[in-house]
Amino acid sequence: MLIRSIFLMTLLLSANSAWAEPKSATDKIVDRFLELDQDASEGVSLDEYLLMVNERAKDRFKEIDANRDGEVTDPEYRDFWQQKKAQWYRLER
Ligand SMILES: [Ca+2]
Ligand SMILES: [Ca+2]
Numbered sequence: 001m002l003i004r005s006i007f008l009m010t011l012l013l014s015a016n017s018a019w020a021e022p023k024s025a026t027d028k029i030v031d032r033f034l035e036l037d038q039d040a041s042e043g044v045s046l047d048e049y050l051l052m053v054n055e056r057a058k059d060r061f062k063e064i065d066a067n068r069d070g071e072v073t074d075p076e077y078r079d080f081w082q083q084k085k086a087q088w089y090r091l092e093r
Helices: 002-018 025-034 046-064 074-092
Strands: none
Touching: 046 074
């Protein structure tokens, strides 16, 4: 009887870890954010955060600066904005 319950306990415990709680959407977002932690301090410093922000800003800038001359002109920004507006409009529908 005792062996049987130990066996069941073991089964339950291993089942528990095998089917661990699925991660919530928030858990996944927090995990993604903490991937910014470059020095494994288990926290994201302003510098670590800015690395990501700067990368994204650079990518966005390159996207807007159609002729890649390092400057965004009125027509370039106008085109970018019209495209984005059209995309967002399609997503909303
Ligand atoms: Ca850190
Ligand atoms: Ca340009």
